Amino acid sequence: MQKEGSEFFEHTYANVDLQRMFMEAQDSLSSEIAWEISRRVDWSQWRTLVDLGGARGNTAGILLEAHPHLTATVFDMPPIEPLFHEHMERLGVAGRARYQGGDWFENPLPEGDVLLCGHALHNWTTDQRRTVIAKAYDAVLPGGAFLVHDLMIDAGRERLNPLMLSLAMTLSVGGSGYTAEECTGWLAEAGFEDVEAIPLQDHDGHTVVLGRKPR
């Protein structure tokens, strides 16, 4: 599998100071969104969460804080693991969170009731996204769900921020933005049912797309 988007992460993760700067920037975007996702989705139906590309665990940590019955596995590249342990201690959820280092193109994904993939599919091409989504389908336990969240382009292509993000991804790593309709279609193609798009309240295009795996 060709992986044009990998070079950015290889460069960023080769240096501990850059790792930390990148993680802090991701957390500044994900915190508010994670709190909203913790309220807008019914987490009582699941017990085990896997956050794919979950970085140092900020989103997973917030979901664990909000829902004490959950346990989480964060799946991301191996160099981030020390920052993950430090961050889970800081959030007070270290006892319910574990890290699994790997590459989602190369390695099997951890199984769970609910898999999540946030702000990550825009780094990749549509074929690469389909590969990740198909692997996520295999890893979701029967009766569970897959949630993708991202800054998604609106159907009328009127919101500026998702279009700017898309341009930045195309120029920097060969990825692109996408619409909620496209994402809904990829999940349905992979086998997920009852796929729905849930716009978040920032009015900027942040959207959750949720699909369910039949029992």
Ligand SMILES: C[S@@+](CC[C@H](N)C(=O)[O-])C[C@H]1O[C@@H](n2cnc3c(N)ncnc32)[C@H](O)[C@@H]1O
């Ligand atoms: C833009 S960041 C988003 C982080 C986090 N999900 C959030 O919402 O803040 C994308 C994340 O995906 C991870 N990632 C990218 N490619 C990956 C791969 N092939 N396997 C595992 N993780 C990957 C990166 O290391 C990074 O942490």
